[in-house]
Structures are given as C-alpha cells and as structure tokens.
Amino acid sequence: MYYIGVDLGGTHMAVGVVDAGGTIIAKAETPTLPQRPYQELVADMVKCMYTAMEKANVKEDEIASVGIGIPGVADRNGVVVFCTNLGWHDIPLREEIQKHINKPVFIDNDANVAGWAEYAAGVSRNTDTSVFLTLGTGVGAGIIINGKLWAGRHNVAAEYGHIIINADNGEKCTCGKTGCTERYCSATAIIRMGREACEKNPDCLLMQRCGGDVNKLNAKHVIDAAKEGDAIATGVFNRYAEYLTIAVNNVISFLDPDMIVLGGGVSHAGEFLLNAVRERLPKYHMFKTLPYAELRQAKLGNDAGFIGAALLGINQ
Secondary structure: OEEEEEEEOOOEEEEEEEOOOOOEEEEEEEEOOOOOOHHHHHHHHHHHHHHHHHHHOOOHHHEEEEEEEEOOEEOOOOOEEEEHHHOEEEEOHHHHHHOOOOOOEEEEEHHHHHHHHHHHHOOOOOOOOEEEEEEOOOEEEEEEEOOEEOOOOOOOOOOHHHOEOOOOOOOEOOOOOEOEOHHHHOHHHHHHHHHHHHHHOOOOHHHHHOOOOHHHOOHHHHHHHHHOOOHHHHHHHHHHHHHHHHHHHHHHHHHOOOEEEEEOHHHHHOHHHHHHHHHHHHHHOOOOOOOOOEEEEOOOHHHHHHHHHHHHHHHO
C-alpha cells in the first residue's frame, strides 16, 4: 500500500505519494493562492493528488490514507479550527477531501508532521523519543514519545515557539504575548538582531551584504558573515546561539529525549550552528555527569512536510 501526503503552505502546496518507509514515489505541487474560497484550494489539492498518483503509476485502491500538514490547528474530527496564513476558521477539511477521494484523512500541524517524518524516515529514525524544532519565520515543534506523535489532550501540543524565555521586557510576539521563544530563536529573530547591529554599525559587513538596505537583510547574510569571522555578525550569531541553547536545554530538562532535531531555514547553517549550541549546552545542563539528548540537523528538507503527512496514518 501507498500513502498520500499534502504539505499545505501559504505560498504553495506540495503533494507526494510515498511507501510505508517514507520513500518518495512521486510528487506534484501548485501555488496555493490562499485568497480563494477553501473549496478551490481543496480542488487543487485533490488534483495534485491524482497528478502524483499518475506519475507514480499508483491506482486509488492502492492508497491506504491521505495526510495533510497545515500551518494551523485541526481538531480530532478533521475540522481546521484556525489557519491564519490561509484565513481559515472552522473549515471541515476532512469532509471536503473525502467528497473527492474516499480514504481515511488525517490532519495535523505542519511542524508536527515534519517531526514525524524525521522520526519515521529521517535522522531520528530508531529513537524512542525525539523533538523536532523548526527554525523558520517562527519556531514550531514536533514531539515523538515512545514512537507516537504527541498531540496533547486538545490537539494543540508542541507550540514551543510560544513558550516564554524572556519575561522581563521581552520582544512582542505575533501571538500577543511577550518574550516568546520564536522571538529569539527564529530566522526572524536573527534578522531583527542583525538590523539592530547595522543601525549601530552602519559601515559593517552586514550592511554591505544587504546593499545598504537593512530591509533586505536575511538570516543567511548574518550566518555567512559570522562564518567568515566578521566581528559584528559573530556578535549577532553568538547572541542567537545563546538563546537557542536555552531553548534546546529547556527541551532536555523537560522531556529528556533521545534526540533533538533542528530543521527549517536556519538549520541550513549545519554544523556551524549545531556546534555553537553543543559548546554552550554543558553550562545549562542540570545533571552534569549524565548524558543528554543528541543534537542533529534534519535531513529531509522541504519534503519532510508531505512525507510526514503521508505517514500520519501509520501513527494511528
């Protein structure tokens, strides 16, 4: 049997047909165009599913289930409670999909499904307990406990980006709180810190890299300049790494997982980032003589969304 996964993003949707081991058989994608009625987005999702099946030479009766990763929250009945990027509230997504393809449909948050993908087919395979942290525009998480994706009693667990790590004069978050983890550990956070540094040091290398326009500064500019040893960029990177280390240590202290996996755009810094966190972790670790979680970079990249979504059926 095969599984269909959908990674539904605010910009584009990607659909894949995978086998039970998470190997990609075929994939298809199309722009999301989120301003449209949700029925039109559903129709495009289904069209992509059949395109991917045709590419894979897989018939509908060979599909075991459909999984969808969304940038929001769905309840256990398959209703999308909210999905801000798409402007969705209380959308009966499972019901709508099943009007077109009569298969079990599973829906979960995009960070959860990416974490499930890394556990089922990626770097954290063969662990019992792992935590996936995605470091992108925000910070998301996926938690695997004893080989099961942990969703929580109300299906909203793992909103790690909104755990507060700076309560005193913390940065205002889009969620309405202040001092949230994603305000210090996301790509957005690196950009903000980089812009602040540019304002104080207008002749710095970062200003050169963004063509003198701080609005064009991105996280890669900062990380690449830090790799080259630039003092200003290194200062920004070190500040970011310190906050990220605190966030990683909080996971270790609370869950004691086998492995913590870093994904998302910032994780493309690879060992440069991982080593910066590894070097800082011992000073925060409570049990000094005991081992703690291995820190690794995610390996499935952009395909993790639809691979994890596809394999949601196996988690049931």
